[in-house]
Amino acid sequence: MEITITVNGTAHTADVEPRQLLVHFIREELDLTGTNVGCDTSSCGACTVHLDGEAVKSCTILTVQADGTTVGTIEGLATDGQLHPMQQAFMDNHGLQCGFCTPGMVMAATSLLEENPSPSEDDVRIGLEGNLCRCTGYHNIVQAVLACAEN
Amino acid sequence: MTITEQPTSSVIGERMLRREDPALLTGEAKFTNDLHVLGALHVALVRSPYAHARIKGIDTAAAAAAPGVMAVYTGHDLADLWEAPMPCAWPVTDDMKNPAHYPVAQSKACYVGDAVACVLATSDAAARDAVELVDVDYEPLEAVVGLEDALSDRVVIHDDLGTNTSYTWPLLVEGNEGDVNKAFAEAAHTVKERYVQQRLIPMAMEPRAVVAVPQPFGGGITLYSATQVPHILKVMTAITLGIPEHQLRVVAPAVGGGFGAKLNVYAEELLCTALARKHGTPVRWNEERSENTMASIHGRGQIQDIELAADENGKLTGVRVRLLADMGAYLQLVTPGIPILGAFLYGGVYDLPKAYDFSCTSVFTNLTPTDAYRGAGRPEATFAIERSMDALADKMGIDPFELRKRNFIAPEAYPYEAFSGLTYDSGDHIAAANKAAELADYNGIRARQAEQNTPDASKRLGIGMASYFEMCGLAPSRVLASLNYSAGGWEAATVRVLPTSKVQVVTGTTPHGQGHETSWSMIASHKLGIPAEDIDVLHSDTDISPLGLDTYGSRSLAVGGVAVAMACDKVIDKARQIAAHQLEASEDDLTYENGAFAVAGSPDKSMPLAAIAFEAFTAHNLPDGLEPNLEAQVTYDPPNFSWPFGTHMCVVEVDTETGGVEVLKYVAVDDCGVQINPLIVEGQVHGGVIQGLAQALFEGAVYDADGNLQTTTLADYLVPAASDVPPITLGHTVTPSPTNQLGVKGIGEAGTIGAAPTVINAIVDALSGLGVRNVLMPASPLNVWSAIQSAAAGKAGGTGSAPQASTSATSGEDGQ
Numbered sequence: 001m002e003i004t005i006t007v008n009g010t011a012h013t014a015d016v017e018p019r020q021l022l023v024h025f026i027r028e029e030l031d032l033t034g035t036n037v038g039c040d041t042s043s044c045g046a047c048t049v050h051l052d053g054e055a056v057k058s059c060t061i062l063t064v065q066a067d068g069t070t071v072g073t074i075e076g077l078a079t080d081g082q083l084h085p086m087q088q089a090f091m092d093n094h095g096l097q098c099g100f101c102t103p104g105m106v107m108a109a110t111s112l113l114e115e116n117p118s119p120s121e122d123d124v125r126i127g128l129e130g131n132l133c134r135c136t137g138y139h140n141i142v143q144a145v146l147a148c149a150e151n
Numbered sequence: 152m153t154i155t156e157q158p159t160s161s162v163i164g165e166r167m168l169r170r171e172d173p174a175l176l177t178g179e180a181k182f183t184n185d186l187h188v189l190g191a192l193h194v195a196l197v198r199s200p201y202a203h204a205r206i207k208g209i210d211t212a213a214a215a216a217a218p219g220v221m222a223v224y225t226g227h228d229l230a231d232l233w234e235a236p237m238p239c240a241w242p243v244t245d246d247m248k249n250p251a252h253y254p255v256a257q258s259k260a261c262y263v264g265d266a267v268a269c270v271l272a273t274s275d276a277a278a279r280d281a282v283e284l285v286d287v288d289y290e291p292l293e294a295v296v297g298l299e300d301a302l303s304d305r306v307v308i309h310d311d312l313g314t315n316t317s318y319t320w321p322l323l324v325e326g327n328e329g330d331v332n333k334a335f336a337e338a339a340h341t342v343k344e345r346y347v348q349q350r351l352i353p354m355a356m357e358p359r360a361v362v363a364v365p366q367p368f369g370g371g372i373t374l375y376s377a378t379q380v381p382h383i384l385k386v387m388t389a390i391t392l393g394i395p396e397h398q399l400r401v402v403a404p405a406v407g408g409g410f411g412a413k414l415n416v417y418a419e420e421l422l423c424t425a426l427a428r429k430h431g432t433p434v435r436w437n438e439e440r441s442e443n444t445m446a447s448i449h450g451r452g453q454i455q456d457i458e459l460a461a462d463e464n465g466k467l468t469g470v471r472v473r474l475l476a477d478m479g480a481y482l483q484l485v486t487p488g489i490p491i492l493g494a495f496l497y498g499g500v501y502d503l504p505k506a507y508d509f510s511c512t513s514v515f516t517n518l519t520p521t522d523a524y525r526g527a528g529r530p531e532a533t534f535a536i537e538r539s540m541d542a543l544a545d546k547m548g549i550d551p552f553e554l555r556k557r558n559f560i561a562p563e564a565y566p567y568e569a570f571s572g573l574t575y576d577s578g579d580h581i582a583a584a585n586k587a588a589e590l591a592d593y594n595g596i597r598a599r600q601a602e603q604n605t606p607d608a609s610k611r612l613g614i615g616m617a618s619y620f621e622m623c624g625l626a627p628s629r630v631l632a633s634l635n636y637s638a639g640g641w642e643a644a645t646v647r648v649l650p651t652s653k654v655q656v657v658t659g660t661t662p663h664g665q666g667h668e669t670s671w672s673m674i675a676s677h678k679l680g681i682p683a684e685d686i687d688v689l690h691s692d693t694d695i696s697p698l699g700l701d702t703y704g705s706r707s708l709a710v711g712g713v714a715v716a717m718a719c720d721k722v723i724d725k726a727r728q729i730a731a732h733q734l735e736a737s738e739d740d741l742t743y744e745n746g747a748f749a750v751a752g753s754p755d756k757s758m759p760l761a762a763i764a765f766e767a768f769t770a771h772n773l774p775d776g777l778e779p780n781l782e783a784q785v786t787y788d789p790p791n792f793s794w795p796f797g798t799h800m801c802v803v804e805v806d807t808e809t810g811g812v813e814v815l816k817y818v819a820v821d822d823c824g825v826q827i828n829p830l831i832v833e834g835q836v837h838g839g840v841i842q843g844l845a846q847a848l849f850e851g852a853v854y855d856a857d858g859n860l861q862t863t864t865l866a867d868y869l870v871p872a873a874s875d876v877p878p879i880t881l882g883h884t885v886t887p888s889p890t891n892q893l894g895v896k897g898i899g900e901a902g903t904i905g906a907a908p909t910v911i912n913a914i915v916d917a918l919s920g921l922g923v924r925n926v927l928m929p930a931s932p933l934n935v936w937s938a939i940q941s942a943a944a945g946k947a948g949g950t951g952s953a954p955q956a957s958t959s960a961t962s963g964e965d966g967q
Contacts, residue, residue, distance in 0.1 A: 033185035034178015036407075038356045039440040043865035046356060074178035087176040091168055094830045097838065098664030099175025100357040100407025106176065121878070129872040132865065134356050134408050135664050136834060137841030137902075138873040 003067040007032070008076030016063045023047040023058035025066075026073060034074040034103045038132070045131030048104035049073050055111030057104075057130070074103035077110070086110045086148050095144035097135035105131045109145045118149055161677045163893075166830040169669045171662075180405040183360035183377045184437045191362065191433035192221055194423060195278035197268035197285045198446065199260030202294035202517035202858025203308065206258055206287060209268055214284040219277030221430070223285060225268045226257035232425040234393030237481075238416050240383075240637040241488035247318040250309035250515070252481040254418035254425075260289070261308055261480035262517050263860055264445025266418055271426060275437060294517040294858035298454055298475045298958060301514035308480065308515045315515045317478050317487060322494045322509035322571065330506040334469025338460035342542045348451040348531045349928050350477065350852035350958050352862065353524045354870050357407020358438035359447060361420050363427035371398030372427060376420050379409040379661055380701040383638065385693050387416040387484075392425055403691040406663035410842070411523030412447050413663070414703040415484045441863045449852055450524020452477030452958040453490060455535045457497065459543050460506070465554045469506035472497045472535070476513040477958055479520035486522045487513060488636060492622075493532030495571045499540065500580045500618045500796055501558035507570040517858045518959075523703060525842055526900040529622055530907060537617035537908035538915075538925075545919060551912070552593065555618055556581065566889065573630075575794045576896075577886045579822070580618055584798040586882045587616065587820040591800035604920050609808050613917025616800045617908040621823075623897035624709030624793030641788040642706070643698035644714035646675060646722045648781040650768035652761035654679065654686040656718075659699015660711035661691045665899065666831045667707060671715050673827055674893070678719035679760060680746030698786060705897025708827065709793035713891040714785050721783030726763045729781075732774040733766065734758055793888060795896040797821035799840070799905035801913040807921070810936030812848060812914055820882040821901050825894035829883075832898050837879050839902020845871050846903075847910035851929050854959040869929075918942070 004013045007030055014029055026032050026049065035058060038046035047058040050072035058071075077084040083091065086106050096102040105128065112119065112127040119127065124145045125138070133141060174180040211223035236251040255266045268285050272278035293306045300306075301315040308315055335341060362375040372394065378384050381401040389396040406413065419436045427434040438447070453476045460469035476490040490511045498507060540558075544551040559580040560567050567575040588594070596614045603612045625631070628639035645657040656675050660667055668688040676683040689695050699711075723743055730748040731738040734756050741748045747759040763781065766772060770779030802816040819836050826832045849869040853861040862868035869875075887894030907928065914926050914935065922942035927934045 027185075031187070032178065033181065036182070036357070037184075038358065038407075039865045041440070041864040041866040044356060044440075074176075078177050083173065083176060090176055091172040094169065094834045096172060096175055097666070097834055098355070098357065098406065098408040099171070099180055100182065100355075102175050103178050122874075125873040129874040132356065132870050132872060134354055134410065134842070134870065135838045137837035137839075137879065138876060139837040139841075139879050140834060142873060142878070 001064050003064055005066050006070045008073060018062065018064055020063045021059050022061040022063050022066050025063040026058060032073050032075050036100055036103060038100065043132065044101070045108060046101050046104040048107040048131060050107060050111060055108045074107060077106065084110070085151060089144040089148035093140045093144035093147055095136060095141040101131060101133045105133060105141060112145065113149055121146060162673045162683060163677045163825065163827055164829065165673065167669055167673060167683065167828055169666045170672070171666055171668050182357055182405045182407055183362060183375050186362055186375060186404065188362055188364055188433045188435065191435045192271050192273060192430065193275040193278045194426065194434055194436040195270050195275070195282045196266040197282050197287065199263060199265045199267050201260055201289055201291050202263050203292040204260045204289040205292060206256065206260060206267055207290050208288040210286040211268065213286065214270055214281040217277070217281040217284055219273040220270060220281045221273065222271045223268065223281070224255065226253060226255040229255050230257060232429065233391060235391050237418065237421065238387045238391060238484060239482040239486065241485045241635065243320050243487045243491055243635050244318045247487060248312045248314065248316065249482050250312055254422045262519050263858060264442065264519060265480065269422060271434065296516060296518065296854055296856060296858050296959065298477055298514055298516065301516050302475065308517060317482065317513045317515060319510060319512045320491055322507070327505055327507060331469050331471055331508040334460045334506040335458065338468055339463040340461045340465065340543060340547055341458060342539055342546055343458045344539045344542050346455045346535050346538055347927060347958055348453040348455065348534065350452040350521070351450045351524055351846055351850050352444050352852050352868055353410045353412035353447070353450055354868065355408030355410055355412055358440055358443045359413065359417065359419065360437045361423045362433060362435040363423040364433045365427050365431055371400065372424060373400045373402060374420065374424050375402045375404055377406050377413060378403050379406065379413040379663055379703055381661055381691055381693055382659060382699045382701050384416055384420060388421060388424055391421055401693045403661050409663045410525045411450065411527055411703060414523050415448060440865060444863045444868060445519055445860055448483055448522035449479065449519045450521060451531060452521045453531050454958065455531065457535045457539050459539050461543060465543065465547055465549060465557050467501050467503050467558050470498055470503060471508045474511040476511055477518065477521055478513050478515050479518045480515060481520050483520045483522045486520055488634065489521065489523055489528045491528065491634060493528030495573055496529055496532035496620060496622055497536050498570055499536040500560060500578065500620055502560045502564065503570050505570045518854060519860070525839065526903040527704065529900065530843065530904045533617065533619045533904050534908040538911060541912045541915065542924065552584070552588065552616060555584065574791060576791055576888050576890050578794060578796050579884060579886050580796060582884050583796065583820045583822055584618055586884060587798040587800045587818050590820065590880050590882050591802060591816060591818040593800065596802055609806060611805050611807060611917040613803045613805060613913045614800060615909050615912025615916050616798060617905050617912060618798045619796060619905045621705060621795040621897055621901045621904055622792050623705030623795065623900060624789060625704035625706045626792050627790060628788050638700060639788065640700070640710065641786050642700055642711040642714045643784065643786045644711065644718040645782065645784040646715065646718040648722060648760060648764040650765055652681065652764045654681055656686060656688045656715055657696045658688060658690045658711050658715060659696055659701065660707040661702045663702065665702065665707060670708065670827045670831060671712060674712055674715045675719055678716055680744065681760065705899040708895050709891065709897045710787060710789050712827065712895060713893055714787040716893055717787055718783045718785040721785060722781060725783060726760060726781060728774050728777060729763045729766055730758045733772065789890065791890045793896040795821065795823040795898060795901055797901060797905060799909040801909045803913040803917055805914055805917040805935060807939055810932035810939065812930055812935060814877045816880065817844070817877050818880045818882065819902060819905060820884065821898065822884045822886050823898040823901065824886060824888040824896040826885070827895065833881055835898045836881060836902045839900060840879055840906045841871065841876050843903040843906025844876060844910050847907040847928055847930055849875065849929050852959060
């Protein structure tokens with residue numbers, strides 16, 4: 001099926017298998033490998049991207065379902081060589097270790113602040129419950145999101 | 152000696168942000184599965200759905216005819232590719248039983264997930280589609296799931312071994328047998344407890360991935376793998392496949408967490424390499440999460456019987472431990488050694504006389520092989536001693552903190568020669584414990600508890616503690632030899648000052664989240680007086696860093712980081728010769744400070760390292776016989792283990808009607824000696840604590856009676872999310888290690904070691920007024936509720952007194 005999806009500001013038209021997941025389109029067709037795959041049950045959130053401005057797990061969506069949408073991935077977040085404030089907050093607060101969950105976590109966190117610009121610590125913890133991290137124990141991730149909200 | 156302040160005179164102790172982060176934060180970092188390799192074929196594995204089954208036949212015709220399929224292989228088809236079975240590097244006893252284990256099983260499948268055939272195809276999807284078409288004729292056999300069942304040899308898994316028992320390993324301290332018996336005979340107080348360490352699934356967020364790329368015209372092969380141990384993997388792959396080692400290069404690209412599960416030599420690494428050689432084309436494999444849960448190693452899996460003897464004051468006089476450990480179906484790289492690593496820690500941080508009797512029996516089961524998982528033997532040991540210390544305190548009717556105070560090794564007793572013959576380097580347990588008590592408001596909680604925990608209270612308050620040793624930095628090579636470990640414990644570093652005075656540090660450690668690039672640059676900056684941003688750290692590629700023993704066992708800083716410091720010293724020594732020659736001064740008169748040599752008494756005569764580096768490069772005017780470079784290599788074999796320690800405390804509220812546990816506060820006070828980068832230290836503790844807390848509250852690999860893993864996905868296996876866990880209050884003390892020049896100790900596993908007993912002690916403390924003496928892990932609402940109910944029904948000891956024979960986490964239906 002032919003689809004057109006605008007990813008990080010660039011329109012891509014492609015002929016894709018109907019069974020292809022959006023995450024595979026992003027990774028394999030567009031070579032945007034910052035979006036990771038950490039599970040096969042939509043549990044881990046490593047593949048979180050923005051679809052028309054909202055955080056979604058790109059493993060739960062078929063590429064054909066995303067036809068006509070605008071997708072943002074981690075590669076599109078930094079501008080002009082400057083980290084996005086959320087990326088900078090993760091760095092400043094040591095909110096990442098191995099970094100595998102990080103792109104998805106950052107995408108989820110930016111979306112969280114879009115919806116709730118001044119969240120409580122509980123809001124952040126609940127808002128990120130769809131994204132798993134095995135390294136940080138979440139402590140510094142939560143601190144990073146709170147710090148980003150404050151700034 | 153405890154110092155409360157970090158050294159502040161240099162970059163050491165700075166909360167430097169990580170240089171690793173930008174690439175990871177922007178998606179630019181390349182994990183193994185992100186690598187582009189043109190023309191690569193994809194492997195997918197046919198995995199046994201049976202825990203124990205004879206393979207009677209395999210029909211590959213339909214799969215071989217499927218679109219995109221290049222080949223389908225059974226275990227027999229591949230038999231000629233293996234020069235040796237898969238490696239086990241830790242034959243703990245001379246008579247240890249070790250079944251031959253090949254990347255693809257040949258006659259029998261021994262656990263659910265055991266590979267029995269593989270498909271090679273032009274895409275991952277084509278390979279996985281074709282796996283469905285492989286028709287395997289299995290003869291199902293009875294499965295061995297429980298450890299005591301395994302011990303009985305009712306069903307023997309590996310026919311040629313004749314038994315399921317792999318080995319029995321005692322920690323023999325000469326002449327102690329009588330002392331132990333005497334200690335127990337004369338004890339004023341004894342406790343005898345059984346604890347179950349449920350199996351855990353390590354669950355690094357990045358599943359494993361492998362790409363094997365042959366170079367054209369027989370030029371060797373490059374193996375990219377999501378591994379913690381590229382150096383070990385290179386040696387073992389060379390041996391197992393019969394590849395000349397110099398024709399093999401192993402690279403660990405960005406690695407998304409390991410926690411011990413990537414400290415291995417796996418079937419898929421060997422299979423991809425062998426098939427890449429056979430087909431002369433790149434071959435890759437990417438692990439799905441459900442494969443990861445079944446076919447990457449599990450951790451823990453032990454039944455622990457521990458007895459303590461104490462005098463009338465509660466001072467420990469003897470410890471006796473009997474372990475039954477689950478090896479799973481086969482021995483992976485260091486499977487048999489894991490329970491042994493804990494053997495030295497069942498005495499805890501206590502002044503224990505040489506009355507210690509430990510023995511471990513390890514058995515095969517039809518379950519996924521076990522191996523190293525964060526802490527590897529030491530969390531289990533610490534859990535047993537710290538839980539039984541609480542049991543002893545309870546029996547004596549004294550506060551568990553008070554009991555520990557009576558038993559802590561005194562700071563002035565260090566270096567302390569332990570019952571095991573090992574020497575603990577430094578420690579101040581009471582300082583760490585007091586700090587934790589202050590941060591947790593121990594006395595305040597005890598007062599609140601007295602008010603709140605009335606007999607009919609539905610929400611009961613509890614506080615628990617655990618004091619621990621990490622015993623890490625593995626380790627002196629000779630000590631490892633005495634444990635029959637097949638490798639050494641040294642680490643290598645090269646420091647190279649380039650002509651323009653930029654520096655390359657080459658390390659044999661293999662970071663996968665620990666931030667070595669940042670910390671090693673800080674160490675080199677501290678030593679050389681050169682800004683950290685002018686120092687690059689190279690690692691994880693055996694062509695760039697040919698010497699190394701990789702990252703595990705909290706060894707990287709205490710061994711590898713110290714090697715970096717020593718290599719800097721060597722560089723400075725060489726630079727000193729050049730400076731002395733150029734400045735026409737005696738080497739003894741030169742001092743090195745802030746990146747330059749100065750001549751004592753002649754402040755105007757000095758030479759910066761930058762100038763020396765250029766002199767070394769041009770070689771126009773070097774001392775006679777001096778080689779023209781400014782580079783030094785050190786291979787450092789540490790004189791001792793590293794002994795970090797600390798005390799954790801946890802405050803919980805337990806709902807007696809639902810069994811729900813709420814963690815109100817978690818305090819970790821850790822002492823890892825001098826902290827190079829406190830930011831990274833804290834991150835290690837945060838992550839470790841939550842992994843240990845997750846063992847206590849959430850996680851467990853659940854198997855049914857036929858050996859089917861029930862927790863094969865992240866939807867079934869409860870890795871906690873941010874909303875499931877508390878924030879963590881950290882404190883630290885600083886007791887430098889006397890065994891290395893930086894005064895550092897490891898920190899990677901401390902959190903995991905301290906957390907599980909701390910949390911369970913808190914829960915049991917909350918419920919002790921109801922007669923609960925133990926709660927099985929994970930302390931799910933059902934397990935907690937069941938413990939309360941069995942205590943109310945008068946069953947002594949609640950759940951802990953009727954231990955399961957299996958270490959599979961309970962689903963609760965059986966009432967355990």
